[in-house]
Each structure stands twice: as C-alpha cells, then as structure tokens.
Amino acid sequence: MSVNKDDVRRIATLARIAEPADRLDALTGELNGILDWVEQLNEVDVDGVEPMTSAAPMKLPMRTDEISDGGKREAVLKNAPRSDDGFFVVPKSVE
Amino acid sequence: MTKFSDLTLHDVLAGLEAKDFSAVELAEATVSAAEAAQGDLNCFTVIDGERAKAMAESSDARRARGEAKLLDGVPIAMKDLFAVQGVETTASSNILKGFKPEYESTVSGNLWNEGAVFFGKTSMDEFAMGSSNETAATGPVINPWRAQGSTEKLVPGGSSGGSAAALAAGISYGATGTDTGGSIRQPAAFTGLVGAKPTYGRCSRWGVVAFASSLDHPGPFGKTVKDTALLTQVMSGHDPKDSTSYPGEVPNWVKAVGKSVKGMKIGVPKEYRMDGMPGEIDKLWTKGVEWLREAGAEIVDISLPMTKYALPAYYIIAPAEASSNLARYDGMRYGVRVEGDDLTDTYEKTRSAGFGNEVQRRILMGTYVLSAGYYDAYYVKALKVRRKIFEDFNLAFEKVDAILTPTTPSAAFGIGSKADADPIEMYLNDIFTVTANIAGVPAISVPAGLDASGLPLGLQVIAPALDEAAMFTVAGAIEEAAGFTAKPEKWWG
Numbered sequence: 001m002s003v004n005k006d007d008v009r010r011i012a013t014l015a016r017i018a019e020p021a022d023r024l025d026a027l028t029g030e031l032n033g034i035l036d037w038v039e040q041l042n043e044v045d046v047d048g049v050e051p052m053t054s055a056a057p058m059k060l061p062m063r064t065d066e067i068s069d070g071g072k073r074e075a076v077l078k079n080a081p082r083s084d085d086g087f088f089v090v091p092k093s094v095e
Numbered sequence: 096m097t098k099f100s101d102l103t104l105h106d107v108l109a110g111l112e113a114k115d116f117s118a119v120e121l122a123e124a125t126v127s128a129a130e131a132a133q134g135d136l137n138c139f140t141v142i143d144g145e146r147a148k149a150m151a152e153s154s155d156a157r158r159a160r161g162e163a164k165l166l167d168g169v170p171i172a173m174k175d176l177f178a179v180q181g182v183e184t185t186a187s188s189n190i191l192k193g194f195k196p197e198y199e200s201t202v203s204g205n206l207w208n209e210g211a212v213f214f215g216k217t218s219m220d221e222f223a224m225g226s227s228n229e230t231a232a233t234g235p236v237i238n239p240w241r242a243q244g245s246t247e248k249l250v251p252g253g254s255s256g257g258s259a260a261a262l263a264a265g266i267s268y269g270a271t272g273t274d275t276g277g278s279i280r281q282p283a284a285f286t287g288l289v290g291a292k293p294t295y296g297r298c299s300r301w302g303v304v305a306f307a308s309s310l311d312h313p314g315p316f317g318k319t320v321k322d323t324a325l326l327t328q329v330m331s332g333h334d335p336k337d338s339t340s341y342p343g344e345v346p347n348w349v350k351a352v353g354k355s356v357k358g359m360k361i362g363v364p365k366e367y368r369m370d371g372m373p374g375e376i377d378k379l380w381t382k383g384v385e386w387l388r389e390a391g392a393e394i395v396d397i398s399l400p401m402t403k404y405a406l407p408a409y410y411i412i413a414p415a416e417a418s419s420n421l422a423r424y425d426g427m428r429y430g431v432r433v434e435g436d437d438l439t440d441t442y443e444k445t446r447s448a449g450f451g452n453e454v455q456r457r458i459l460m461g462t463y464v465l466s467a468g469y470y471d472a473y474y475v476k477a478l479k480v481r482r483k484i485f486e487d488f489n490l491a492f493e494k495v496d497a498i499l500t501p502t503t504p505s506a507a508f509g510i511g512s513k514a515d516a517d518p519i520e521m522y523l524n525d526i527f528t529v530t531a532n533i534a535g536v537p538a539i540s541v542p543a544g545l546d547a548s549g550l551p552l553g554l555q556v557i558a559p560a561l562d563e564a565a566m567f568t569v570a571g572a573i574e575e576a577a578g579f580t581a582k583p584e585k586w587w588g
Binding site: 001003007008011014016031034037038040042043044049050053054055056058060061072075076078081088090092 | 193194195196197198294295296309310335338341342401404408410411418422426427428429430431432434435437438439441442443446447450452455456458459460463466469472475476477480481482483485517519532533534535560
C-alpha cells in the first residue's frame, strides 16, 4: 500500500495539523518509504495470534470509585494560554 | 583531592559521609560545571542553582542529624520529559514552551525522597522521538567524546542525549532517561556510560510526558553498574497513579552487582549478527562472550527468529500510540496556542507551529495506521507480531538466564551526518535495543571497549521480566572483565 499527496492532506486533517504545503512531496515520499519498509511484516504468519496490547501480562487493577484528589482550580488553570475568572478561555466551538 | 568530575555516585556518597565535602559544595561545583559546559555541549534546558542550593542545604542538615538517605546530597540530572514541580518541562518541544507543571513525576519524587539534589533538566529529542538528540527545540546536544585527532562534533545518541552528555562530561553523578526503543541504552553506548531500562511497570510513568505508553520505560544512567543499580532501585516502586505500575516489592539490586556469573546460562542470539555490521562490533561481542565464559558462565546459542520484525512493528505501534497521546496538545489548557480563524484553524495552526518535523511525521504515520481501512492491515498486524516477539523471548528464557548482544550497530556519528538520509536509516540505530521494549523485559548497556577511532561501544544484557538482579549481575561481570576506564578528553568549557 502507498499514499499520495491527497492521502497525506487527508491524514493531516485527521491529525489536526495544518496542511504541510511546502513539505507535501517530501512527506509523501518519506511516509511511502516507511510503509514499504513495514511491508515485510506480511512475511510473518500471524494466523490465530492474539494481538498484544500491553507490555506485561497483567490485569488492570480496580479501585473504589471515590474522590481522592481535587479542589485545585488555580493550579489547573496556571498553565492555560488564556483564562478568565476561573475558566479556560477557548475559541467558540458551538454556533 | 580528586576532582568532583571523576567521582562516581558511590564515591560521592562516601565523600559526603566522610565529610570530605558538603552537599552544598558539591551542588555549587555541579552548577558551575553545568553552566561552563552549556555553551559547548548544549545539554541542559534548565540549570537551577537556587533550587540545587536549597536542596543541598536540607541534605547537609539531614546528614548532620544522622538521617541521611540512600542518595542524600547527590546531584542528579533530570531528562526534560519528567515533570518537576515549578520547573519548565517541555519535552524539548516548542508546543510546551513555558509549561511549568504543578505536580511532580513519581520517579523524580522518588529520587528527591531519597535526598537526591535537583540542579537541571536535560535536553532530548523532541517528545523522545529520535536517536541523535538533533530534533530538540533547543538545538543539537554535543557528545563530549570526539574521535581521536578530530574536532568533528558527534551526536550523544538519543533520545536521552542531554542526560548522557551531562553525565559523560562529569557534570552529574547520575541521570534519568526514558527508553521507548533504545533511548537510554543507545546514548549510554555512545557516551561510555551504563544505561538501564528495568521491566515495564517497575518505574512509574506518572508525570512523564507520554510518547508511546505501552513502550515507555523510565530508567537511569550511571557511571558504573553499581551506581545504575542503586538509581534503578530508588526510581522503581509501585505507584497507584499509573495503572500499569508493577505492584511487587523492589529487590536490593546493588547486592546483585559483584555476584559471580558461575553456572549462569547466557544466550547468544544468532539473529543479532546483522549483514553489514561493522567488524569491530562483532569482535567486541565475541570478546564479551569470552569474558562471561571465563567468569564461569555457560554460553548457549539461541535463536530469536522474530528479531528482524521488531523495528518495523515498532514503527507502527509507537507512532500509533504517539498520535493518540499527542492529541492532547491542542493549545487550549496548557502549552502554546496559535490563534486561528476558528477552533479547528486554531488547533491546526497550534499543532503545526508547535511540533517539529519528526514529530509531525510520526503523528501522521500513526494517524494513518489507525485510520479506517488500515487499522487491521497495519496496527492489529503489528500487535500480533509483537506477541510473536514476546513469545520468542519467553522460549529463550526457558533455556537461558540472560542474553548478550551488542547495544548499537555503530559508534557515535557526526552531527548532521544523517540529515539527508531517509528516516529509516536513523531508525536502524535501535535495531538491537527495540526488541526489549516490544517484550517489556529489562535490558542494560555496559561500556565494553573503544573502536579504532577511540569512541566507546557498548554491550547489551537482556534479562527475563522482573529479573533485573540477573541483568545487574551479568552487567557487573562484563564491567569487571572489560575494565573500561576511558574518559573523553576535556575540550568543553
């Protein structure tokens, strides 16, 4: 499989990265290089193999559903690019 | 008195205990050395003399009261991926410029709880994506090592290149790193240091900027195996804030160093003998095998047939996880925002300006392999191959106690020397290290010799999950046999 420039534009949109217009050719070539290279995985017979989603064979721990932390509004807002009166200020998202 | 820069972590602890010097004197010398070297090596993103002094004063007071802890008074360099409360933490990315976390990472907290002294944060490849430390927003880090008779600037390896350079230059006595595909072991090999990645889950990931969560392993750099064992011990431990944190006890790994390897079975995997591998690497590996045999270990030829598929599988899994993890950088709650015409435009402009080229490439790759129509062909396939690699190791560890391989396919290379190469050439740096991340097993790089141009090379020991003790024992035996004492000749400020 390979990608063309339109695919790269579409992926960039999905990833919320502005169209890399000046690097579109280079990026398309690089991504195709990587895709070609990972093709070798098709040589591996993975019939009946369970996908491995965690690095250690462990069960995720359960905990009681109770509040253990909080009340830190000032700390939470401290690194906000814009905030006002205890709120994050963000561009309008609902018309 | 010996120069501070020549001391190991254990030397420093002994010196503090014997009152040869105080923690404050040591901290001041460390900060001066860091400031003097920064112009030439560019290995720090933050140098914080004030905090170093305050922490060292508390340490001296504790020691005077007879309450000194395991690392009391020892300056430790922190990779810029670890959140340190109130100190700029950027993952060497423009998108986090100015970000000062209001919390402390568990691993750094563990170090401070044992008395370690913070003095600075070290540069890294942006978001830990790289093998040369050339993708840092603050520019490349320079390796203190240079080839004999040459002034060419070399890379320190990556992604934890700043930590490696700082420790190799004698500025620090231990340093932290993170290893997702080799980011501790490869720079350790390039700078003549020991670098370890314990079993997945030993060191908490809480407060560590995420790259690929199922592959990210925090770990230390040390000047010796014993230093590295102590640091790993302090950094490890169960953390309820990381759901993948291992709940068992942390053994005393310092005691494992210096134990005999007599009767241990050491596996030598034939698949790590790659085509085109420099003869020097092969020779060093053979030497390592001989050292362990002479020390009484039994050498066993083993096969890890899936080895060659580890790197391609990694370059699907790691970008996939990264594209998901890095979705949080949207310019809304923290980090940099570039205002656009509307919300989507703001997202796109922010991420496009904030992320560097390599990070964008990996986000795009990860988005593609997770997108509808390609998910099964790439992502699920890679996860199945991952299990096959994991099973390779399980089978091998039924027969052997540890595995010996080279750490890297080459010594340190020149800054910019791979700029025109395609990305895969840089990726190949991790060919011997990435398998241990895929399988989650502990692995360490030990400096074992110099190449013909006088640059350090490392050997890697891989052990079964949770058997760091075996890893440190074998690493200690290699260290002793190699007698590696070479240091870079000082040319920096």
